[in-house]
Amino acid sequence: MSNLDDIFASVRSQFPALTQKVHGKNLVYLDSGATTLKPQSVVDRIAHFYSYETSNVHRGAHYLGDVATGHFEAARQKVAEFLGARQSEEIIFVRGTTEGVNLVANSWGLSNLKAGDEILITVMEHHGNIVPWQMVAEKVGAKVVAADILDNGELDLEDFKKKLNSRTKMVAFTASSNVLGTNTDMKLLTKLAHEVGAKVLVDGAQIVSQLPVDVSDIDCDFFVFSAHKLFGPFGFGAVYGKKEILDQMPPYQGGGSMISKVTIEKTTFNDVPTRFEAGTPHVEGAVGLHAALTFVENIGLDKIHKYEMDLLNYATGRLLEIPDVKIYGTSQNKGAILSFNLKGAHHSDIGQILDQEGVAVRAGHHCTQPLMARLGVPGTVRASLSVYNNREDIDSMVKAVVKAREMLL
Incomplete structure (x- = not known):
């Protein structure tokens, strides 16, 4: 051996x-493309949280609340470092890749897309990076366009370039196909998209467990992934977004935590990332993802x-x-x-x-x-x-x- x-x-x-x-x-x-098995270290960490650290975060006036909040925000910092984000405020916790795409599509998309605009994807996208864009496009009168692949499963770069134009406002593509395994050139595709003034979302669900990701180097505007494909728990994931873009985006959902002040007449909203994290968060998901990232980094x-x-x-x-x-x-x-x-x-x-x-x-x-x-x-x-x-x-x-x-x- x-x-x-x-x-x-x-x-x-x-x-x-x-x-x-x-x-x-x-x-x-x-079947790791669907979900990875979980190492004992992740299972133990989640069990320890449930056994000894159970508390809601951010508003507790007691010891356990402080402990849980510390772990929750430490996980955010860990994800930021793992992805190469400039600051932890650029990391939004969600239920997974699909919710991450929906967040961007509904918040950024509904605020910025209009009739006649185009959203460029690829023919090898997961439904989670197709359907949200179709739903938003139907609401605003935009159009979803797909770049083709070559017979060997690689992205047809010439077709991608041909379909990029002044009407393209969002380019959303997978970093690694969940069927073909094809890895796309994230940095090149992002550069090409930015040249026509489009924003870029990368579906990183399959790439994060196999290769290092540096969103600052790639220069993508958004990057989404799920914990459960990275040896972590189900029902948890993260969205990276450039802070200057996130700051201009309206909330995706309303409720507790995401507010600054609420009156019967009007609500003002919190700063990012809390603005996009309505309600009780999946605290054990954050704790489990932190343990999963430590597992990966140790190898x-x-x-x-x-x-x-x-x-x-x-x-x-x-x-x-x-x-x-x-x-x-x-x-x-x-x-x-x-x-x-x-x-x-x-x-x-x-x-x-x-x-x-x-x-x-x-x-x-x-x-x-x-x-x-x-x-x-x-x-x-x-x-x-x-x-x-x-x-x-x-x-x-x-x-x-x-x-x-x-x-x-």
Whole structure:
């Protein structure tokens, strides 16, 4: 074993979910693109919060309130540092990537978009970065336009440039496709968008667990991600926004915490980020995300990326040894995701057979129906790798796919 293998064997041991059996077989978890498993350190930190630190934040006049508030705001600072934000006030806590896009679409979008404006996305976007823009566009009379991809799954840069114009007011794109694994050039796309005066939102849900992100260097206006795809808890995420833009945006929701003064006649609103965090926040989500970021930093994203790319290359080679396998997304610049089909078999049938062998994958359209239409298929099987996987997991998957081929073809 290499030194990297030793490191990640130790990492694997920190995930209790992998000690269980499924249908009598050892669990092989290859669905990290949907959500990552949680290390014991994250589970323990959340349990400790619930056991000893439970309190609401910001307004408590007691010890536990002070403790919880301190942890909540420390998590905000941690996220700011993780993303390379200039200040913690540029980080808004939300329920996840989808709510983050909805916040920007409804607050910035409804305030700035008008009839005839265009919102440029890509054909490989998750529905969470399509539907909110369609809803806002319908309200104001704007139009959603999508840049195409090349046959290897990379963004068609020439088509992207062609569809950028003076009517483009927002460019919203994924940093890494949840189906193809394709990584986009965030800095270049942001530069091109800014040249026509458009604002930029980056969907970072898939990128944050695999590569370092520096929003200040990218120069994007907004960046959104979810904790649960980064070894953290469900129902929590963050929006980064440039403070000078956030300061001009109206509240997304109304309620407690986001106000400065309320009378029956009128309400004045708080400063950012609190202006966008109405109601009781998901405090344990913040605490859990803080622990998850510490977990990632203790390993090192450089080591994570190198290890996952080694696994991806091994898995790609092994799958292509099987007759009738077609892989979608063959770019050299991609994350550890493999979407594939067996020619002549339905993706759902393959997924069910793999499950019976203890192999957890995702089968379907992956909330990317426009991409499926572009690929000419109703869905795919998706295996997504992470820090707790190893070559034995891939061998188990390949063995299960071979069995599926024997049964279905």
